[in-house]
Amino acid sequence: MSRRTSQDAIPDTREERASYLNAGQGLGSWLLTHDHKRIALLYLISITFFFAVAGCAAALIRADLLTPEADLLSNEGYNRAFSLHGIIMVWFFLIPSIPNVFGNFLIPLMIGARDVAFPRLNLASWYIFMAGGLLTLAIVVMGGVDTGWTFYTPYSSTYSNAYVIGALAAVFISGFSSILTGLNFIVTVHKCRAPGMTWGRLPLFVWSHYATSVIFVLATPVLSITLLLVALERIFGVGIFDPALGGDPLLFQHLFWFYSHPAVYIMVLPAMGVVTELITAAAHKRVFGYWFIAGSSIAIAVIGFLVWGHHMFVAGQSPYASAVFSFLSIVVAVPSAIKVYNWTATLHKGEILLDGPFLFALAFIGLFVVGGLTGLMLAMLAIDVHVHDTYFVVAHFHYIMVGGTVSAFFGALHYWWPKITGRLHSDLWSRVSAILIFGGFNMTFFPQFLLGYEGMPRRYHVYDPSFQVLNVMSSVGASILGLGYLLPLTYLLWSLRYGKPAGPNPWGATGLEWSVASPPPKHNFETIPLVATGPYRYPLEADAPDEGEGEKEAERV
Amino acid sequence: MSERALHDPFTRLDRQREADRLGMLLFLGSEVMLFGGLFAAAMVLRLQHSHDYIAASKEMHYWLGGINTAVLLTSSALVAGALEATRAGRARLSGWLLGFAIALGLAFLAIKGTEYAIEWREGVVPRFSDAKLHGGPHELFMVLYFCATGLHALHVTGGLTLLGMMIWPKGAARAEREATTLGNVALYWHLVDLIWIFLYPTLYLAR
Amino acid sequence: MSPSIELWPPMASEYAGRVDLLIASFGALVALLSAPVFILMAFFAVRYRRGRRADRSHREDRNVWVEVSWSLIPFVLVLGFFVWSTKMFLDQRSPPENALTLTVVAKQWMWKFQHPEGAREIDELHVPAGRPVRLTMTSQDVIHSLYVPALRIKQDVLPDTYSQLWFIADRPGVYALRCAEYCGTDHSEMIGRFIVQRPEDYARWLARSGTDEGLAERGGKLFVKLGCSGCHGPASPVRAPSLAGLYGSVVPLEGGRVVRADEQYLHDSIMLPNKDVAAGYKPIMPPFGNLIGEEEVSQLVAWIKSQADAGRAQP
Numbered sequence A: 001m002s003r004r005t006s007q008d009a010i011p012d013t014r015e016e017r018a019s020y021l022n023a024g025q026g027l028g029s030w031l032l033t034h035d036h037k038r039i040a041l042l043y044l045i046s047i048t049f050f051f052a053v054a055g056c057a058a059a060l061i062r063a064d065l066l067t068p069e070a071d072l073l074s075n076e077g078y079n080r081a082f083s084l085h086g087i088i089m090v091w092f093f094l095i096p097s098i099p100n101v102f103g104n105f106l107i108p109l110m111i112g113a114r115d116v117a118f119p120r121l122n123l124a125s126w127y128i129f130m131a132g133g134l135l136t137l138a139i140v141v142m143g144g145v146d147t148g149w150t151f152y153t154p155y156s157s158t159y160s161n162a163y164v165i166g167a168l169a170a171v172f173i174s175g176f177s178s179i180l181t182g183l184n185f186i187v188t189v190h191k192c193r194a195p196g197m198t199w200g201r202l203p204l205f206v207w208s209h210y211a212t213s214v215i216f217v218l219a220t221p222v223l224s225i226t227l228l229l230v231a232l233e234r235i236f237g238v239g240i241f242d243p244a245l246g247g248d249p250l251l252f253q254h255l256f257w258f259y260s261h262p263a264v265y266i267m268v269l270p271a272m273g274v275v276t277e278l279i280t281a282a283a284h285k286r287v288f289g290y291w292f293i294a295g296s297s298i299a300i301a302v303i304g305f306l307v308w309g310h311h312m313f314v315a316g317q318s319p320y321a322s323a324v325f326s327f328l329s330i331v332v333a334v335p336s337a338i339k340v341y342n343w344t345a346t347l348h349k350g351e352i353l354l355d356g357p358f359l360f361a362l363a364f365i366g367l368f369v370v371g372g373l374t375g376l377m378l379a380m381l382a383i384d385v386h387v388h389d390t391y392f393v394v395a396h397f398h399y400i401m402v403g404g405t406v407s408a409f410f411g412a413l414h415y416w417w418p419k420i421t422g423r424l425h426s427d428l429w430s431r432v433s434a435i436l437i438f439g440g441f442n443m444t445f446f447p448q449f450l451l452g453y454e455g456m457p458r459r460y461h462v463y464d465p466s467f468q469v470l471n472v473m474s475s476v477g478a479s480i481l482g483l484g485y486l487l488p489l490t491y492l493l494w495s496l497r498y499g500k501p502a503g504p505n506p507w508g509a510t511g512l513e514w515s516v517a518s519p520p521p522k523h524n525f526e527t528i529p530l531v532a533t534g535p536y537r538y539p540l541e542a543d544a545p546d547e548g549e550g551e552k553e554a555e556r557v
Numbered sequence B: 001m002s003e004r005a006l007h008d009p010f011t012r013l014d015r016q017r018e019a020d021r022l023g024m025l026l027f028l029g030s031e032v033m034l035f036g037g038l039f040a041a042a043m044v045l046r047l048q049h050s051h052d053y054i055a056a057s058k059e060m061h062y063w064l065g066g067i068n069t070a071v072l073l074t075s076s077a078l079v080a081g082a083l084e085a086t087r088a089g090r091a092r093l094s095g096w097l098l099g100f101a102i103a104l105g106l107a108f109l110a111i112k113g114t115e116y117a118i119e120w121r122e123g124v125v126p127r128f129s130d131a132k133l134h135g136g137p138h139e140l141f142m143v144l145y146f147c148a149t150g151l152h153a154l155h156v157t158g159g160l161t162l163l164g165m166m167i168w169p170k171g172a173a174r175a176e177r178e179a180t181t182l183g184n185v186a187l188y189w190h191l192v193d194l195i196w197i198f199l200y201p202t203l204y205l206a207r
Numbered sequence C: 001m002s003p004s005i006e007l008w009p010p011m012a013s014e015y016a017g018r019v020d021l022l023i024a025s026f027g028a029l030v031a032l033l034s035a036p037v038f039i040l041m042a043f044f045a046v047r048y049r050r051g052r053r054a055d056r057s058h059r060e061d062r063n064v065w066v067e068v069s070w071s072l073i074p075f076v077l078v079l080g081f082f083v084w085s086t087k088m089f090l091d092q093r094s095p096p097e098n099a100l101t102l103t104v105v106a107k108q109w110m111w112k113f114q115h116p117e118g119a120r121e122i123d124e125l126h127v128p129a130g131r132p133v134r135l136t137m138t139s140q141d142v143i144h145s146l147y148v149p150a151l152r153i154k155q156d157v158l159p160d161t162y163s164q165l166w167f168i169a170d171r172p173g174v175y176a177l178r179c180a181e182y183c184g185t186d187h188s189e190m191i192g193r194f195i196v197q198r199p200e201d202y203a204r205w206l207a208r209s210g211t212d213e214g215l216a217e218r219g220g221k222l223f224v225k226l227g228c229s230g231c232h233g234p235a236s237p238v239r240a241p242s243l244a245g246l247y248g249s250v251v252p253l254e255g256g257r258v259v260r261a262d263e264q265y266l267h268d269s270i271m272l273p274n275k276d277v278a279a280g281y282k283p284i285m286p287p288f289g290n291l292i293g294e295e296e297v298s299q300l301v302a303w304i305k306s307q308a309d310a311g312r313a314q315p
């Protein structure tokens, strides 16, 4: 396999011995590690596991929906399947996926630090996360919950007979992990940058994680208190959200979406950061409009706090409030537009390598655009009144979360795999799986737009026979998609043993993480690097002067 | 909380100190949002059932709450004083001030406990001793009251533990001139105070 | 309901056609806005493939004007749609005065409909074509949502709250009616039929449904049976406000506020009388929340409404 650089030849023995992977042996050295890179791997393993569990639930859902009748699962069973699917996918896979794995691994490396600001806290948040995750699994084993991932009251607080309290507790616990991680990242970015690493020289990946962390810290506690109130209502029957006592079920929805809308940006901002890195690396060209992309991350994080009401257009909130939320939802789309168009412009006159990571990045952009623009459709009041709570919504968010973020996650996995493991993986197979995933994905979820438009409500187990054709298409697509997701598992694991040594910089990319050995040594940098230039200064770019933005602030840090 | 040695990612002590401070501030930000949810609930209740809300609020023992406000404010001021004392190198004085602050914090909890006991006897504890509760909204108000003050009391307990760690077992953190750890603990204590300053009018003085 | 595949959902109202037009136009906008991305990405990926010779001089890595324009132009385009759709939505929120009002009570997992003439039906809703129909809806337990895809409208149905929906169905036929908000085990089986009939057929159907008494009359009986008249009746020893002429009037409340006595107010006055106490009265009315169901409440409300023209008597 030919690679961009000829560093394959570097003997791996000396480096491997010094790497973070070999710095300690035995389970204890992993479970008690303070090394951000090892913690990242702990997360990688745990979220892959949760992805498989929730993926199995998805497989059940799709198998059941092959026919309009209830044959595979009972009504109750189906409700539990999609609830667990949603809960695990959102809180135990997607939210921690990119930030906790790649953010953890890369942020210190990218900013020239030896670790995150609070290494012990970092480990603690993994344990907290696992406590929540294991509790969820226990719930699955005991019989599950049937409230949907949204836990709407009064169903969740009064009427459901499932293990709602356990599920609430699990999500509640995992929230602390999010808060601590976010806090850690913010402090790390503020206080641990290497000398010369000014804000203007931060890789955009770091910017997007910075924005994500702000949401982590400020939105998650609102969810915590909300879930706590629901749990109290369930245990003691006293109800802030119980209309029979004069409580307000809409208050629950407001509080829930006040967290959950910003949370959808937790799920997509890190992916956007990844894609920015992948695009510039593949194009071997400086990113177009650094400040617009960095600023748009912050803008998304801030404006994202103001649009939660667009989930409640038909819930009974005031029509004028709905109009305002509709307007703000359009505003929040603008920074996303900036990113998409800037990525396109970055490719202009690049030197583009059509490798696996790049294909995943393209898949992200394509699917995110479709998902995002259909999100805008949902933000239009008269349209949402028709398609709210139908498969149109299901398709919208899978396009962004699965088509978008999960593709970006796989892109990141392929792109940084050589850095993480020190091994190269098969480029051919990575391209095959990118294409398989893209195709399978569209086949699964495009029909769902049509289903929703035709009026098939979501969370419907038994449906009108006229919807069957599209549902079968979707289920077939899901099988292809599932294969596409399994494929990387095989060749990536294979590469661990048989892959060629990667060398420090197999992609010929810029960025501090590529300046250290692969896998990186335990403390990342022997000496803390002195940064003198901005990111993405590709060799081809050498003729274009840096416009001096570096020198100005070089002494500040 | 009290490591003062340089630890891993940092190469300079002042940096590390700043990082600790920033971390604490962010944590306080998330605490504010936590209580924010409760304040939002109180606001909705107040708007939707203003009559019952005010009536319920009038039944609160506002003087007990008032005393508690004074107690907590004084305690907060003492901690601020302790911080100054530490910075001035007067570790002993700082220790005494912290001791008084802790005593006041305990007094706060004692008064709060008394208040709960009175409410129990009066029969206004939803679900457990609710003989005197009239109507859903009154119950909701009391639920909110117990949630908010209970959560706050937990925070007070946490804060007291932190303050306690400043004088016992060794009190080294208190002797440190930069007062990093003590400063952060003080910040936390001020936040606990601040939240009470908002809770008090919300629950006791609604008119 | 037909076994074959329908690519275009049926339409039962003129409004549905307008929603379709809106969606189709927005679809065109989506294509317009995403086309540059898709086309240029593919084009660049081929044209500037690594190893391929191409003109790569004068590369730009920022251009504020371009960036501002591609943020603002799509924004302004979408704003046009915002105005269009918001206007449709707000119209959809204000039912005309002369609308025929039906009451809907949702419960796990069925729909109950009551016609003003007294006809009651379950999981089937008959309406006359060409006439504005207003649904006043509430739920007996959790949140449901009434969804008629052929009308392109839905509205959540909340416990203890009246929400409403209105439409003019103008194409006779049988359409699907579904519950769109997840409400527990049999959510997906909480479906029904929405039957639009020509006015004369509707009248015949009403007559056939064997309704001896109307909604309000039923409420009137309840009013006596539940003991309301014991306090609110003209010769009652208890000081309670007269309910004649109450509906639609402005009621001064204890504490100086005033409210308009709409359906929600009547509902709450019965279920949670302490929520808003009429000025000058003691809050002695017992809450009926645990005694009667939403159907009964809607009958009582209908009765009180029917007394609206009686002129508000002085207490």
Ligand code: HEA
Pocket (backbone or CB within 6 Å): A150, A264, A265, A267, A268, A310, A311, A329, A330, A332, A333, A334, A336, A337, A340, A368, A369, A370, A371, A372, A373, A375, A376, A378, A379, A380, A384, A387, A388, A389, A393, A396, A397, A400, A401, A405, C033, C034, C037, C074, C075, C078
């Ligand atoms: C990662 C997750 C994610 C992301 C990023 C988004 C992004 C957006 N979402 Fe989505 N959404 C969800 C996850 C997500 N959503 C989920 C999970 C639900 C359902 C929850 C549930 O009920 O279970 C949901 C539901 C949902 C609803 C409620 C639907 C309903 O229940 O009726 C709405 C309504 O407004 C909405 C809107 C939007 C908008 C406007 C954006 C915008 O941020 C999108 C911005 C992106 C673009 C616009 C594309 C790129 C831009 C261009 C190509 C240029 C053109 C741009 C302009 C015209 C400005 N979303």
Ligand code: HEA
Pocket (backbone or CB within 6 Å): A051, A052, A053, A054, A055, A056, A058, A059, A061, A062, A082, A083, A085, A086, A087, A089, A090, A094, A147, A148, A149, A150, A394, A398, A401, A402, A406, A444, A458, A459, A460, A461, A478, A481, A482, A485, A486
């Ligand atoms: C956050 C991320 C996320 C992800 C990644 C997915 C992934 C998928 N989702 Fe999910 N989905 C949600 C979040 C997500 N979903 C949420 C929040 C809801 C709403 C829940 C609610 O209503 O409360 C939802 C609801 C939802 C529904 C609607 C249910 C309903 O309303 O009735 C459907 C139906 O098709 C569906 C399908 C799928 C499919 C086919 C995938 C596929 O992409 C999954 C493919 C992956 C695999 C199949 C796993 C890979 C395989 C292995 C690791 C090996 C083990 C697996 C097998 C042996 C099969 N999802």
Ligand code: CUA
Pocket (backbone or CB within 6 Å): C109, C143, C144, C145, C179, C180, C181, C182, C183, C184, C187, C188, C190
């Ligand atoms: Cu009723 Cu869903």
Ligand SMILES: [Cu+2]
Pocket (backbone or CB within 6 Å): A260, A261, A264, A307, A308, A310, A311
């Ligand atoms: Cu949203």
